[in-house]
Amino acid sequence: MADNAGWTAAAATDPQLACPTSGVVDIVFSRWTTPILWTLNTHGRLRFVELERLIGTITPKVLTQRLRQLERDGMVVRTYHPEVPPRVEYEISELGRSLAPLFAHLAEWAAANLDKVEQARHDYDTDTPR
Amino acid sequence: MADNAGWTAAAATDPQLACPTSGVVDIVFSRWTTPILWTLNTHGRLRFVELERLIGTITPKVLTQRLRQLERDGMVVRTYHPEVPPRVEYEISELGRSLAPLFAHLAEWAAANLDKVEQARHDYDTDTPR
DNA sequence: TATAGTAGGTACCTAGAGGAAAGCGACTAT
DNA sequence: ATAGTCGCTTTCCTCTAGGTACCTACTATA
Numbered sequence: 108m109a110d111n112a113g114w115t116a117a118a119a120t121d122p123q124l125a126c127p128t129s130g131v132v133d134i135v136f137s138r139w140t141t142p143i144l145w146t147l148n149t150h151g152r153l154r155f156v157e158l159e160r161l162i163g164t165i166t167p168k169v170l171t172q173r174l175r176q177l178e179r180d181g182m183v184v185r186t187y188h189p190e191v192p193p194r195v196e197y198e199i200s201e202l203g204r205s206l207a208p209l210f211a212h213l214a215e216w217a218a219a220n221l222d223k224v225e226q227a228r229h230d231y232d233t234d235t236p237r
Numbered sequence: 238m239a240d241n242a243g244w245t246a247a248a249a250t251d252p253q254l255a256c257p258t259s260g261v262v263d264i265v266f267s268r269w270t271t272p273i274l275w276t277l278n279t280h281g282r283l284r285f286v287e288l289e290r291l292i293g294t295i296t297p298k299v300l301t302q303r304l305r306q307l308e309r310d311g312m313v314v315r316t317y318h319p320e321v322p323p324r325v326e327y328e329i330s331e332l333g334r335s336l337a338p339l340f341a342h343l344a345e346w347a348a349a350n351l352d353k354v355e356q357a358r359h360d361y362d363t364d365t366p367r
Numbered sequence: 368t369a370t371a372g373t374a375g376g377t378a379c380c381t382a383g384a385g386g387a388a389a390g391c392g393a394c395t396a397t
Numbered sequence: 398a399t400a401g402t403c404g405c406t407t408t409c410c411t412c413t414a415g416g417t418a419c420c421t422a423c424t425a426t427a
Contacts, residue, residue: 126272128340131347134354136266138414142256155374169415171375181357191423192373202353209346210258212339217261223332224264227311268384285404296386301405321394322403 134180135206139165139173144182144203145210152198177203264310265336269295269303274312274333275340282328307333 135141139162146161147153153161159170174197177183182203188194265271269292276291277283283291289300304327307313312333318324 126275128271128275128343128347130351131343132266132271136262141258141262145256145258156372166416167375168377168417172415179358179361180354181361182354187374190373192425193375193423195374202350202357205350206346209342212342213258213261216336216339217258220332220335221260224310224312227332228309231309231311286402289404297405298387298407299385302385317404320403321392322401323393323405325404 134182135209137176139169140177140182141210143170143173143177144199144206147183147197147199148204148207152196155195155197158197182206264312265339267306269299270307270312271340273300273303273307274329274336277313277327277329278334278337282326285325285327288327312336 135144142162142165143158146158150157150161155167155170155174158174159165159167162170165173174183174185178185182200184198184200186196186198188196265274272292272295273288276288280287280291285297285300288304289295289297292300295303304313304315308315312330314328314330316326316328318326
C-alpha cells in the first residue's frame with residue numbers, strides 16, 4: 108500500500124472506491140469528529156458537559172451520537188461512574204492518539220496554504236463572470 | 238503552530254471552532270473531493286467523462302459541483318477547448334499536489350490501523366448489550 | 368417548594384446534500 | 398433520418414444529518 112510516495116495506483120483497480128483513503132476519511136473526518144478528538148487530546152480526560160462547552164456549538168444529541176461512534180471505532184474511551192449525579196468521563200484512546208502526527212501535518216498544511224486557498228477563491232470570484 | 242507534537246493549545250482560545258484543522262477538512266475532505274483529487278493525481282490530466290468513469294459511482298451533476306468547488310479553491314485547473322464536440326480537461330494544481338505527502342500519511346495510517354478499527358467495532362458490537 | 372445540575376434519550380421537524388433522469392447545442396457518423 | 402458524443406444544466410425526488418424541545422431519576426442547594 109505504502110509502496111511509493113503516497114498516491115498508489117490502486118485507484119485504477121477499484122472503480123467503486125477510487126480512493127484508498129476513503130475508509131479513513133469516514134472515520135476520522137466526518138462532521139464533528141475532528142473537533143471532538145482535538146479537544147479530547149488537548150484537554151485530556153473530560154466530562155460530557157465540559158466537552159460540550161469547549162466545543163461550544165454542538166448539541167448534546169449530536170455529541171452523544173458522535174461519541175458513541177468514536178467509542179465504537181476505538182478512538183475514544185468512555186468511563187461511567189454510577190454516582191448521583193451520574194459522572195461520565197471521555198478520553199482519547201491510544202489509537203486516537205496515534206492520529207496526532209497526522210493532525211499536525213494537517214495543521215501545518217493549513218498554516219502554510221489556507222491563505223492561498225483564500226486568494227484562489229477571491230480570484231475566481233472576481234475574474235469569473237458569474 | 239507546529240510548536241509541539243501537533244496538537245496545539247489553540248482549541249482553548251477559540252470556543253466557536255475548537256479545532257484549527259476544521260477549515261482544511263471542509264476543503265479537502267468534504268464528500269467526493271478526496272476521490273477526485275486522488276484520481277486526478279494518479280491519472281494526470283483527464284476529461285470530464287474519463288473522470289466520471291474512473292470514479293464510477295458519481296453522478297455528472299455532483300461531479301460538476303465538486304469540480305467547480307475544487308477549481309474555486311485553487312486545487313484543480315480547468316482547461317476548456319472550444320471544439321465540437323466540446324473538450325474540457327481537468328488537472329490537479331500545484332496547490333493540490335502539495336497535499337500528496339498528507340494523503341500518503343493518511344494512507345499509511347489506514348494501512349496500519351484500519352484493522353484495529355474493525356476489531357474495535359466487532360468488540361463493541363458483541364460486548365455491548367445493544 | 369422549587370430550581371439547578373448531570374448524562375443523556377426520544378419525538379418531531381426542517382434544510383440541504385445528493386441521486387435519477389431528461390434535455391441541450393452543435394456537430395459527426397451511419 | 399437517426400443515433401451518438403461531450404460537458405454539462407435543470408427538474409424532481411428522497412434520505413438523512415442535525416436542530417429544537419422536552420423527558421428521565423436523584424440530589425444538593427436556596
